[in-house]
Amino acid sequence: MVALVLVGHSPELLSGLRAMLAQAAPETPVSVAGGTDAGALGTSAPRILRAVRAALADAPDGAVVLLDLGSAALALEMALDDLDPAERVRVRVSRGALLEGAVRAAVEAAGGGALAAVLAVSEIPPGTDKLPDDWPADGRPPG
């Protein structure tokens, strides 16, 4: 099994997303790192490191990390620098959108997808299958 790590600025955002994932793919281990140690909006390298390590402990096949915004990447990089080489090889970082990427990845992981497959589905561009095909492409309401 592959685990997911959700990294974001808002603890509330991530706990809501985790609840959605638990419904869509209850088998997939999910760990979260949201907010700072002071409980504020933001990201914290030590919290991210703890979440990644918790995910790797739950998932022998590795972990895919998703982040909410690019400004989390610096703290994420700092956390990943502290992993042992044996841990690093089991981690992949997704460029996908947090919400849609996490839902796709959680379902893929629950179905037994390998690390590369979970990463790949997490990076499918968001919105590609969100609306019915016959809705106007320019964003106007249908009909």
Place this chain on the structure above:
Amino acid sequence: MISTGDFSRFLETFAARIHAAKEELTELDSAIGDADHGINMDRGMTAILELLPGLQGGDAGTLFKQTGMKLISTVGGASGPLYGTFFLRLGTAFGTATEIGPTELAAGFRAGLEGVIARGKAGLDDKTMVDAMVPAVAALEAGIADLPSALDAAAIAAAEGRDRVTPLVAHKGRASYLGERSAGHQDPGATSTTILFESLRDALRAG
């Protein structure tokens, strides 16, 4: 020579000036970022103030390493890893020494700057804290034979670097989302870095 107590006064001064500039930094960041730089830095430096009483009797390396670790876990935005790395490198450079000479001071700041560049991968003209820190460290090194005037030159160079990049378009961080619209706005990171060098000058001069 600069003692751990002198450095502790530098961090106290920096914390007080960041607190005083909290609204200004947040306003600058609301123009081109996510309006959290003042709040984040103030939260981090307030946490440092709580650490200082237990550290000022020890060595300079421990003082700055603990400062760096605390900023990494409490600041939140990109400035947490960046200022955290800066102080960690400073602490590593100073090691277990309790008295630091001018040359070691400049070498420590050079190591801190290199850490910030390695971590953030920003170069000159990307409109970040690096644009204030590069000229400040260069001025510190160039004038180090006369420490008070070198500290003054470093603070002035930081402010000049900060102002020099105001007309530019940001290329890093949240400000880069704005593209051309970031031009003309003073960079919050370069502003807090200028405060850092002004705090160093004023705290060491007072000693």
